[in-house]
Amino acid sequence: MKAWLTFSPNIVSKPIISNLVKNYDITFNILRADITPKGGKMLIEISGTQQKQAIDFMGKEGIHLNPINKVVKKDEEKCIDCGACISLCPVEAIKPAEDWTIEVDDLKCIGCSFCTNSCPTRAIRVME
Amino acid sequence: MWDIMKTIREINQRIKDGDAVVVTAAEMTAIVRENGAKQAAEEIDVVTTGTFGAMCSSGAFLNFGHSDPPIKMSRTYLNGVEAYSGLAAVDAYLGATQPNRNPDIGLEYGGSHVIEDLIRGNEIELIAEAYGTDCYPLTEIKTQITLESINEAVMVNPRNCYQNYSSATNSTDETLYTYMGTLLPNMGNVSYSSAGELSPLLNDPYFQTIGTGSRIFLCGAQGYIIGEGTQFATEVERKNGVPVSTAGTLMLRGNMKEMHSDYVRGATMPKYGSTLYVGAGIPIPILNEELAQRTAISDEEITCRIVDYGVPRRSKPIVREANYHELKSGVIELNGVEVPTSPLSSQKKALEIALKLKEWIDKGEFLLTVPVEKLPSKGRTVKPLEIQKPRILVKDLKGEALILAHPTDAISEVARKMVQNSINHLPVVDEGNKLLGIVTSWDVANAVAHGKNKLTDVMTKKVIIAREEEPVDVIARRIDKNKISGLPVIDSDNRVKGMVTAEDISRLIGGD
C-alpha cells in the first residue's frame, strides 16, 4: 500500500519508524520525504501482515496516514500520448501499450515528478 | 522509369465510385512483404501516412475585422501573446513559439496555446495598439474575439513534416532542456521525433507524387501543401532511398475554422519554449510499382542518427546510427549501455491520422489532387549562417598570469595568494598542471572557521570548466546557468591554462 504520512514538528525527532519496523514486522519504503521545521510529509510504501496495527500505532503517535492508489494523475484529455515522459521515469513506470497509448503503472510510480516537469502539455501531475 | 499503371484521375473516379482501395503506410509494409510490389501496385490505390509532432515553425494569419472607428493595429496581443502586425491594418501573424509578454507566464502559454484555444472555440482577449492616422484614428482597443467572430484564421506553417530528424542524447553531466525534450545527463536517455514508417515524406522520398497543391490532412481539416518548407534539402546521405537525417520539409496551409483540437495542440518544451503539435497526413497515390515499393518501407529500413546535444554547436557529433524499429523498442544501446528512449511525437496519433485520412477517402469525402508543381528533388542544400563578427574562442581571451594552488599548500598560503592577486578562485593542480579541483575565497574562509588546514578537504572537486576551443558565448551561458563567477580553462590534455571570469566575459560582450 502507498500512503502519504503527515506529521507535526514535535515528532520529527521520535524513533517512530524504527519502532514500527521492529514491532509490527512490516517493510517500509520511503519514496519521498519533505521534512521542514514545520512538520513533514512522507510518501511511503508499506507492506506486511500487521499493516492495520501499524497504522493504528502511527495514528496514536500523531502521524496522519492517507492511503493512495495513484501517485501521479494523467489527464487523458490533455495527454497527447507523445511519450516524452517514458525515458525520464527512473523506475520504468511509464510504458506504451500495444497501440502506443502511454500508460503509467501506479504500483511502480514513486512520485519523483521527473515526468511532470517534462510533459509538454502539463497533462501529468503528482497528486497531493 | 517505371510504367504508369494508373493516374490520379482514375483513382479519383474510383474514390467517387466507392471502389478505391486505401491502406495505411503501416498496412502497406505488410502487404508488399506478402504479395510483392507489383501485385500491391495493381491492387492498392492510395497509401495514407500520418504524423503528430512538435513543429515549431507553425503559425496563423488572422484577420480581425475592422472596428468602428477603425484602427491600424501596429501591435497586437492575444491572451498576452504578441502577434506580428506589420501587415495591413487588421491582419496579423501569430507564431507558435512566441512567449507570453507576462514574464510570470512566459513559455507556459505562448502562441501555440492561443492557436489551440482559438480552434477549441474559446474566447481570446485581443489588445491592439496603434499610432493613429487620419483614416484609422483609434490608438488602442481591448476586446474579445473567437474563431467564429474573426474573418479569417489560416494556419500557414513555413516548415513542417521533416522528412527525417536526428535523435538526441546528452553526454554532459547536467540535464539539458531542448526542443527535443528533457535530455538526462550522461546519455541517460534518447529522444526521437519521427513517426518512422508512417511519416509522410519517408513514404515518397523523391517527391514523385507530392508537390505544391497536394491536398492533405492538416489538424483535422483538409489543407494543402503550398510548397517546399524552409531549410529544404535534397543532397543528403540516404539509405534504402530515405535520408538518414534532416532533408525535405513542407510549407502547409489550412483553414483553422475547419480544424479539430484532437489533431492540434499547444505545448511547451520545458525551459525551451512553446511549440505546436501539428497533425498532418498525406495520401500517396500508388501510380506504379516503384511507389508501392517506396511506401512499403518499414521502421527497420529507416536509419536515424543519434546526435549529442551536449555540444551546443551547429553540427553535433554523431553517437551512432539506429533504425526506428530499435528506437521504438524502448531501449537502445549507447557505448555498451542500455538507454531508454522516448518518442516525442505521438505514434498513436500518427496512426489515428493515417486512419482518419483513409476513412475520408473511403467515404468519398477526400479526393486527391495533381500537384501543380512537384517539390524539388535534387540540387538543394541548406546554407549555414556565417556570423560576420569573428567568433571569439576561450583561447583568444587575454589571460592574466596563471596562479595555481597545489594540494599540499597550506590554507594560509592559499589565502595569501588570493589576497595578493585580488582573485576569488584558485585552480588546484597536480605536478603536471592537471586540474584536481578549485578553491574559492569562500572555501578558505570556511576552512579557517572550521579549523581545517588541508586544501583537499575544502576544495570543490567537481569543477565546471571551459575548454580552449569553446566560443566565449557558450561559456557566458554556462556561467549564467550555473550561477558561478569563474571557471578554469583546460586544454585537450586537461592541463589548466588559465581562469575565465564573469567579468572577463561581460567586459568583452559589453564592449561591442
Ligand code: SF4
Ligand atoms: S509527456 Fe505528457 S502528453 Fe506526453 S505522453 Fe507523457 S503525459 Fe502524455
Ligand code: SF4
Ligand atoms: S512521478 Fe516519477 S516514478 Fe512516477 S511515473 Fe513520473 S517519472 Fe515515473
